[in-house]
Amino acid sequence: MNFETGVSLAAYFILMLGIGVYAWQKSTSNVSEFMLGGRQLPPAVAALSAGASDMSGWMLMGLPGAVYVAGINAAWIAVGLLIGAWANYLLVAPRLRVYTEVTDDAVTIPDYLEKRFEDTSRNIRVIASLVIVIFFTLYTSAGLVAGGKLFEASFGFDYRLGLVITAGVVMAYTLVGGFLAVSLTDFVQGCIMFAALVLVPIVTLGELGGWTATSEAVRAVNPDYLGWFSGVTALGIISSMAWGLGYFGQPHIIVRFMAVRSVKDIPNMRRIGMSWMLVTVVGAVMCGIVGLAFVTRTGAPLGDPETIFIVLSQTLFHPYIAGFLLAAILAAIMSTISSQLLVSSSSLTEDFYKTFLRSGASQRELVLVGRIATLAVALVAIGLALDRSSSILSLVGNAWAGFGAAFGPVILLSLHWRGITRSGALAGIIAGAGTVLVWLYAPFTIGGEAPTAVIYEIIPGFIMSTVAAIGVSKLGGSVSAKVVGQFDRMLALK
Numbered sequence: 001m002n003f004e005t006g007v008s009l010a011a012y013f014i015l016m017l018g019i020g021v022y023a024w025q026k027s028t029s030n031v032s033e034f035m036l037g038g039r040q041l042p043p044a045v046a047a048l049s050a051g052a053s054d055m056s057g058w059m060l061m062g063l064p065g066a067v068y069v070a071g072i073n074a075a076w077i078a079v080g081l082l083i084g085a086w087a088n089y090l091l092v093a094p095r096l097r098v099y100t101e102v103t104d105d106a107v108t109i110p111d112y113l114e115k116r117f118e119d120t121s122r123n124i125r126v127i128a129s130l131v132i133v134i135f136f137t138l139y140t141s142a143g144l145v146a147g148g149k150l151f152e153a154s155f156g157f158d159y160r161l162g163l164v165i166t167a168g169v170v171m172a173y174t175l176v177g178g179f180l181a182v183s184l185t186d187f188v189q190g191c192i193m194f195a196a197l198v199l200v201p202i203v204t205l206g207e208l209g210g211w212t213a214t215s216e217a218v219r220a221v222n223p224d225y226l227g228w229f230s231g232v233t234a235l236g237i238i239s240s241m242a243w244g245l246g247y248f249g250q251p252h253i254i255v256r257f258m259a260v261r262s263v264k265d266i267p268n269m270r271r272i273g274m275s276w277m278l279v280t281v282v283g284a285v286m287c288g289i290v291g292l293a294f295v296t297r298t299g300a301p302l303g304d305p306e307t308i309f310i311v312l313s314q315t316l317f318h319p320y321i322a323g324f325l326l327a328a329i330l331a332a333i334m335s336t337i338s339s340q341l342l343v344s345s346s347s348l349t350e351d352f353y354k355t356f357l358r359s360g361a362s363q364r365e366l367v368l369v370g371r372i373a374t375l376a377v378a379l380v381a382i383g384l385a386l387d388r389s390s391s392i393l394s395l396v397g398n399a400w401a402g403f404g405a406a407f408g409p410v411i412l413l414s415l416h417w418r419g420i421t422r423s424g425a426l427a428g429i430i431a432g433a434g435t436v437l438v439w440l441y442a443p444f445t446i447g448g449e450a451p452t453a454v455i456y457e458i459i460p461g462f463i464m465s466t467v468a469a470i471g472v473s474k475l476g477g478s479v480s481a482k483v484v485g486q487f488d489r490m491l492a493l494k
Contacts, residue, residue: 084244
């Protein structure tokens, strides 16, 4: 790593830590402030925080790499995600923002589900919390691995040193400033990602001589490279676009809806969030296309297609700017890690410690426990990430489907149907998560292929969760007058 690039990265790290200190001064004594920023996020901060925590390194490494290898037909996943994010803003955001306040100021998803269904048995809280903590610990581990590999591949650092640097900075601002620090850093990181994904494809296009020359170069490699339907089946397109279903059940994304300043701010949040997402997704796809043309024309060395953004940044830009662009990858990775750490910490604090150990704990005590829980989850994730060949990483790619199938249908039904019962919600969570696990690991095939090779596991998981939630709710059990009253109050306020 040269001096100029190092200066840019050091400035980025200092900025993240500075934001953490600022947030620490703003929110340290109240659990709602530590977990949700006091529900006072401006729409722009909430929107970019949701987007940055969503996309992670997939936006700058995974998607450009997939398009580089397969062509533009690899972008169907991005189309599905755009549709899913838009639907999430319309169907979940306004109602969840109001409902979590109506249900006695719920601050986590398990807390909301327990209060929404008046679950005195606390089974929903326990099962939902276990799903969150286990999967997010694994998810965080994968993010740390990505950070370690970025430092190793780009700067020649030892993998473990890169992992520790990534984890150290994220833990520092998350531990100090809580949700406000995470959201503000996500906002800054979202801006960096936006600038990088506009700048890199535009500069590369200019270097190649424009779009006509670029398209000719990629078609020389593969005549069908720019064909949306080339080499894909209808089932394949459906399976790719089904990624959008996952949005309804991602705790680290929908918690931003709970934290926005007011339900009246959600239309602005949606416009900002969707504009950001559209531009960055298009930029990521373009990085893959112009990257193939650039490597074909210049013969630039490329060991791993997923590093094409790094290669373009280091080849075409001054080291100071290259450092800024590489910081965009770190921003994508760190924004997701910090969000996952905080959601896991919130669940451990509110859904286990306060519920089962210290129901009378003070606000200051809960904030302290939240910090300790954040550190504990991070340390476990670091331990898992130390072994890059760990089989755990194969599970992390399916966490999106697990969360989407377990929580998505139940969240949607809880916001749009008075008749869903506690038993129905519990059945939906178990059926969704169970179906995804069966689809992934059961010893059967479909047409001689593994089920995941035929269709993305979120589709059967989402369907089974919905059927179970509605079916069990219809079969028996009644909804209390209190629950119906809260639902009607939510409708009046949304």
